[in-house]
Amino acid sequence: MAGGTGKMRRKGDLPSKICAACGLPFAWRKKWARDWDAVKFCSDRCRSAKAA
Ligand SMILES: [Zn+2]
DSSP states (O other): OOOOOTTOOOGGGSOEEEOTTTOOEEEOOGGGSSSGGGOOOSSHHHHHHTTO
16 A cells, blocks of 8 residues: 555635625635525625625
C-alpha cells in the first residue's frame, strides 16, 4: 500500500456565490447542501438585512 496523497483538496473545490445583501463572496456550506440553488445570502444576518 503506497501513496495516500488523496487527502489534499483544492481550495476552489467548493462552489461559491455573491451575497445579495453585502456583496461579498461566500462558499458552499454543508447546511446549504439541500438548497444551494436557493441560497442568496451569506448569513441569516444578511438575509434579514435585505428585508429592511
Ligand atoms: Zn452577506
